[in-house]
Amino acid sequence: MRKTIGFIIIPILIAYIIASYTFPVMADIISPIYMFLISGIIYLQSRRIENLRIVWKLLALAMLSWGLTDLLWAYISIATNLDPNEMDLFMYLYLITDILLLINAAIYFVKNLDKWNRLQLLLDATVIMIISFALGSALFFSKIDFSEILLADFVGTVVYLSLDILILIIIVTMVASSRYKKIKIAIKYTTVAYIVYVLADLFYIDSYYSMTYVPNSISDIIFMIAFLLFTLSAVTAASDPVDYYDNSETTPNNFGKSKILWWVLIAPVGLYLMGRLSIGHLTAILFTLVIYQVMSHYVQKLLMTEILYIKEHEIKMALEKTITERTKELLISQKELEKRAITDSLTHLYNRDYFIESLNNRLKDKKPFSVAYLDLDRFKIINDLHGHPMGDLVLIEVSKRFSKQLTTDYDIFRVGGDEFAIIIPGNKAKDLEEISQRIIEIMKVPIAIDVFQFTIDASIGFARYPNDALTVSDLVKNADIAMYHAKANGAMTKHVVFSSDLIEQLERRNHIEILLKNADFKTDFELYYQPQFDSNSLEIIGMEALIRWFHTEEGFISPAEFIPIAEEVGLILAINEFVFAEAMLQIKRWNAFYNKDMVMSVNLSPLTLNSVDFYLNLKDLLEITGVNPGYLEFEITEHSAMNSSNIMEDVFRQIKALGFYISIDDFGTGYSSLSYLKRFNVDTLKIAKELIANIELHEDEMQIVKAIIKMSEALGLKIIAEGVETKEQLDILNDLNCHVIQGYYLAKPMTADALEEQFLKKDSKK
Numbered sequence: 001m002r003k004t005i006g007f008i009i010i011p012i013l014i015a016y017i018i019a020s021y022t023f024p025v026m027a028d029i030i031s032p033i034y035m036f037l038i039s040g041i042i043y044l045q046s047r048r049i050e051n052l053r054i055v056w057k058l059l060a061l062a063m064l065s066w067g068l069t070d071l072l073w074a075y076i077s078i079a080t081n082l083d084p085n086e087m088d089l090f091m092y093l094y095l096i097t098d099i100l101l102l103i104n105a106a107i108y109f110v111k112n113l114d115k116w117n118r119l120q121l122l123l124d125a126t127v128i129m130i131i132s133f134a135l136g137s138a139l140f141f142s143k144i145d146f147s148e149i150l151l152a153d154f155v156g157t158v159v160y161l162s163l164d165i166l167i168l169i170i171i172v173t174m175v176a177s178s179r180y181k182k183i184k185i186a187i188k189y190t191t192v193a194y195i196v197y198v199l200a201d202l203f204y205i206d207s208y209y210s211m212t213y214v215p216n217s218i219s220d221i222i223f224m225i226a227f228l229l230f231t232l233s234a235v236t237a238a239s240d241p242v243d244y245y246d247n248s249e250t251t252p253n254n255f256g257k258s259k260i261l262w263w264v265l266i267a268p269v270g271l272y273l274m275g276r277l278s279i280g281h282l283t284a285i286l287f288t289l290v291i292y293q294v295m296s297h298y299v300q301k302l303l304m305t306e307i308l309y310i311k312e313h314e315i316k317m318a319l320e321k322t323i324t325e326r327t328k329e330l331l332i333s334q335k336e337l338e339k340r341a342i343t344d345s346l347t348h349l350y351n352r353d354y355f356i357e358s359l360n361n362r363l364k365d366k367k368p369f370s371v372a373y374l375d376l377d378r379f380k381i382i383n384d385l386h387g388h389p390m391g392d393l394v395l396i397e398v399s400k401r402f403s404k405q406l407t408t409d410y411d412i413f414r415v416g417g418d419e420f421a422i423i424i425p426g427n428k429a430k431d432l433e434e435i436s437q438r439i440i441e442i443m444k445v446p447i448a449i450d451v452f453q454f455t456i457d458a459s460i461g462f463a464r465y466p467n468d469a470l471t472v473s474d475l476v477k478n479a480d481i482a483m484y485h486a487k488a489n490g491a492m493t494k495h496v497v498f499s500s501d502l503i504e505q506l507e508r509r510n511h512i513e514i515l516l517k518n519a520d521f522k523t524d525f526e527l528y529y530q531p532q533f534d535s536n537s538l539e540i541i542g543m544e545a546l547i548r549w550f551h552t553e554e555g556f557i558s559p560a561e562f563i564p565i566a567e568e569v570g571l572i573l574a575i576n577e578f579v580f581a582e583a584m585l586q587i588k589r590w591n592a593f594y595n596k597d598m599v600m601s602v603n604l605s606p607l608t609l610n611s612v613d614f615y616l617n618l619k620d621l622l623e624i625t626g627v628n629p630g631y632l633e634f635e636i637t638e639h640s641a642m643n644s645s646n647i648m649e650d651v652f653r654q655i656k657a658l659g660f661y662i663s664i665d666d667f668g669t670g671y672s673s674l675s676y677l678k679r680f681n682v683d684t685l686k687i688a689k690e691l692i693a694n695i696e697l698h699e700d701e702m703q704i705v706k707a708i709i710k711m712s713e714a715l716g717l718k719i720i721a722e723g724v725e726t727k728e729q730l731d732i733l734n735d736l737n738c739h740v741i742q743g744y745y746l747a748k749p750m751t752a753d754a755l756e757e758q759f760l761k762k763d764s765k766k
Contacts, residue, residue, distance in 0.1 A: 009037060009231065013224055020216040027216040028074040034224065035067030038231050045238040055108050056234055062100035063227060069093040073215075085215055098163040098201070105170040105194065116177050117252040120299045125173045127292040131268070131285050132165045132172075160205055164198045171195065178253050186237035193229030200226055218699075239430075255303050344414040346392055347399035355413040355421050359472040362465070368427045370464045372435065373479040375487055376418040377457040381607070386452070391418075393449050394456070401442045410435070421479070427464035429497070436460055436495035459487035460495035468498045481506060488564055513565050515551060521578045525549055527586070528749040531759060532601070532720060532742045535734050540759045542599040544635075544742065545583040546749050547575065567607050573617075576608045580621055586752055588627040594760050601633045601663060609636070615654045622658060629659030633684060637665045656681050663720075668708055685712050689723020689743070696728040709736050 012034045019027035039060050046056035072093070073084045084090055113121070171194045200222035207213040272282045342354035350358070362369050376398065383391040395418065402412050402420065411423040424431060439458055446453045461483025469475040482498040485505060496502070519525070529543040549557045566572040579602060587600035608614055622629060634655060652662060663684035668691050687708055695702045705721070712719040721733050724743030733741060750758070 009034070009041070009228060012037070013228060016216075016224060017221055020221060024216045025078060028070070028077050031216075031220075031224070032067045032071040032074060035063055035070055035227065038227050039063035039067055041231050042234040045234040048238040049234075052108060052111055055104055055111075056237065058100055058104040058107070059230055059234065062097045062104065063230065065096045065100060066094065066227070069096075085213075095159065095163075098160060098167075101194070101197065102163050102167050102170075105167055109170050109174060112174075115253045117255065117299070117303055120252070120255075120296065120303070121173070121177050123292060123296055123299060124177045125169065127288055128172050128176065129169050130288050132169050160201060164201045164205075167194060168198050171198075184236075186233050189229055189233035189236055193226050193233060196222060196229060197226035251307060252303065255300070255307070347396055347414045349399050349403065349420070350411060350413040352413065352415040355415055355423075356472060358411055358413075358423055359475060362423065363470075363472065367425075368465060368467075370424040370427045370432060370462055371475050371479045372422040372424060372432075373415075373461045373463075373476075373483040374420040374422070374439065374458045375483055377459055377487065378606075379418040379456060382454060382456075390449065390452070394447055394454060397447050397449070398443075398456070401445075402439075405442050406435070406438060427467060432462050432495070432497060436462075440494055457494065459483055461486055462495065462497045464497070488568075509565060512557065512562055513569055515554065515557075516562055516566060516569070516571055519549070519551075521575070524551060525575070525578060526751070527579065527582050528751060529586075529600075529755050530742060530749040531747040531755060532599075532740050533746050535721075535730075535738050535741050538741075538746065540598065541740065542601065542633075543755065544601040544749075545579060545586075545603075547579055563605075567605060572605050572607050573613070576605060577617060577621070580618065581625065584621060584625040584627040584632060587631045588625060590756070590760060591628075591631060596760075597631070599631055599633050599661065601635050603665070604634045604636050606636070609651050615651055618655070619658065630661070633661035633663050635663045635665040635686065652681070665722075668704060682717060684718040684720060686720045686722050686742075687738075692721050692723045692729055692733075692743070693725075695732055696726065702732065705733075705738075706736050709738055713737070 012030060016027055016030045016034060019030055042056060042063060043060035046053055046060060049056055069090060073090060076082050076084045076087070171191055175191055200219050203222065204213060204219040207217070207219060213219070268282050268285050272279065342350055342357075344351040359371070376394075379391065379394070382394055395414075399412075399414065399420075406412060406422070409425055413421040413423075415421045422435070424435060439460060443456055443458050446455045461479045461481065463469055463475050463479035463482060465475060468478050478498040481502050482496040485502050486494060486496040488509065526548050528546045528548050530546060531540045532542040532544065533539065534541050547559055549559070549562060551557055563572070563575075566575055583600050583602050587598060590596065591598055656662065661683040662681065663686055664682050665686045666688040667685045668688050685708065687705055691701050691705055691708075695705055709719050718739050720740040720742055721729075721738045722742045724730055724733065724741050725745050727745065729743075730741060730745060747755075747758075
């Protein structure tokens with residue numbers, strides 16, 4: 001069914017979006033087709049779901065109602081001379097979907113009341129209700145003149161808004177009251193779908209009330225995305241129909257502290273900063289949250305008392321069995337000895353010997369299973385910089401997380417160093433994807449030890465029995481090969497399932513490694529330079545140095561292929577020194593000969609920064625070349641900056657002390673914390689080309705770029721837009737006051753001679 005969504009529903013959604021901007025009549029036709037397909041899929045999935053089937057049938061009915069209304073709209077729009085947008089009838093028809101969704105959410109809420117503590121739930125619902133209606137009153141109700149409003153407008157602005165607020169109250173209450181329980185992915189999809197739907201509805205209400213609504217505009221597209229999310233939730237629920245919560249614990253879902261409600265402050269604070277919310281409303285919301293926290297603390301103490309009472313009763317029952325338990329002590333001691341023989345002494349996971357024994361036992365059963373091989377990325381750096389005792393503490397913490405947060409169906413082993421193995425029952429792709437995502441989530445949380453914080457990724461390789469191997473040695477070997485490929489892919493792919501193609505790729509990698517070790521930097525490598533231009537005068541003011549490898553036999557070898565290998569085998573430091581020296585001498589010669597003050601940008605590998613010799617080597621190069629350090633700018637990607645250690649901060653301070661500039665590359669690619677701008681004393685931000693690529697097509701991406709530029713101006717940072725490939729992009733960036741432009745539209749990377757001939761000599765003649 002997921003393939004149906006991928007091959008049918010999503011293309012229809014894309015076609016609708018395109019038609020909305022190019023051929024609205026076709027969008028009117030596509031919309032009901034899309035909705036009928038979604039309604040049918042959800043209904044078919046509901047037949048496979050035993051738990052709360054009525055919820056999913058109501059959801060299918062809501063989608064059908066919307067589709068029928070869209071069909072009537074399309075008929076009137078195409079077959080008559082009437083404008084459906086001017087007809088009050090449709091406001092009432094679309095209201096049916098809102099009502100059904102509200103009933104749907106309410107049914108699920110009521111059916112799950114026994115999973116929550118009622119008093120805490122009432123508190124959660126009350127504070128969310130107060131905040132929701134406060135925001136609704138401030139943003140919408142306060143603007144409505146009820147003495148002049150027509151009945152139809154009343155439905156559009158008040159009833160719709162009230163239904164949206166009620167839906168939002170129910171959904172946010174369930175999320176806020178779930179606390180630390182593990183929520184299944186189907187409910188996550190449903191929650192996001194409801195929120196997206198409500199946001200679309202609010203966007204529609206705002207545009208309708210301000211007389212700016214246009215059919216098939218952005219609000220309708222957001223509605224369609226919400227309906228797609230509802231479909232995904234139904235498909236996911238049908239594939240795992242047992243329950244929607246992890247009920248391994250007996251405590252209520254809303255037991256424990258919750259910070260979710262404080263996140264609710266983000267919306268009112270943001271609206272206040274935008275001038276959409278008064279200080280009075282903001283103060284009232286804050287006061288409400290403070291009162292809530294006080295009362296919630298009292299309720300949680302009552303809950304804790306009740307739980308402790310239950311545990312005390314259990315302890316008393318256990319004491320009555322003391323005599324029986326003592327007779328089993330000898331057996332327990334024996335089991336402990338056996339456990340030590342099969343347990344790793346550092347992490348207390350199973351050891352490598354028991355891993356091999358377990359695999360042999362699995363092979364005897366002849367039931368399908370899978371082996372996962374894990375290797376911790378960047379772990380060697382921790383050992384090198386902080387010592388092996390610190391590395392051992394990191395391994396212990398990782399092992400604890402695996403033991404606590406992975407299902408007991410998996411056998412987990414430490415097979416050596418920073419390598420782990422997991423035996424997984426079954427060999428379905430879904431199971432492998434699920435454990436991979438779970439491990440990625442576990443590793444996302446930084447590991448805090450003393451004053452240090454470490455963010456470590458895991459590369460995962462899978463081999464399946466009997467699909468990929470029939471012996472223990474082949475299973476281990478193939479899982480290890482798959483893990484290596486996952487590590488070689490870096491951030492692109494965190495897990496790889498073994499296939500015969502991987503062996504060919506491994507042979508290619510080994511071949512490149514041999515060529516790399518035998519390479520002569522001065523003859524095999526060459527620097528290309530991509531010019532950077534002033535956005536107003538289009539005069540060249542700098543360039544980015546990019547390494548190129550032209551092998552005599554292999555031809556051009558991409559940096560994306562050989563740089564990761566160089567990092568792994570320890571050659572990246574030598575390559576970087578070659579690049580630094582060449583770039584320093586080149587910019588020194590150009591600036592002196594053409595009387596310019598251009599800046600050369602050079603990329604920095606995180607491994608280079610973590611090298612203890614990096615700063616000393618850089619200082620020596622500065623003295624040897626005699627270059628002005630103000631001519632050089634070192635770039636580090638946003639991902640590397642976010643995951644940097646405290647030692648890297650010291651290195652950056654030393655670089656700044658020498659007089660070099662610091663730039664953050666690929667800025668805006670998904671991270672929300674900007675603290676590293678202050679930590680690294682950054683001079684320049686390079687906007688990621690993913691944001692520039694569609695800046696002329698998508699308003700939201702243009703607004704993101706605009707916000708980055710405004711923020712840079714406020715912080716006194718230089719801003720560079722990379723990946724500029726069209727005149728339209730250049731014009732928009734000029735209007736946004738972007739300082740520097742880099743991209744194929746103005747110039748591709750080129751040799752030093754070509755750059756000099758095309759730009760520098762031309763400028764010198766002017």
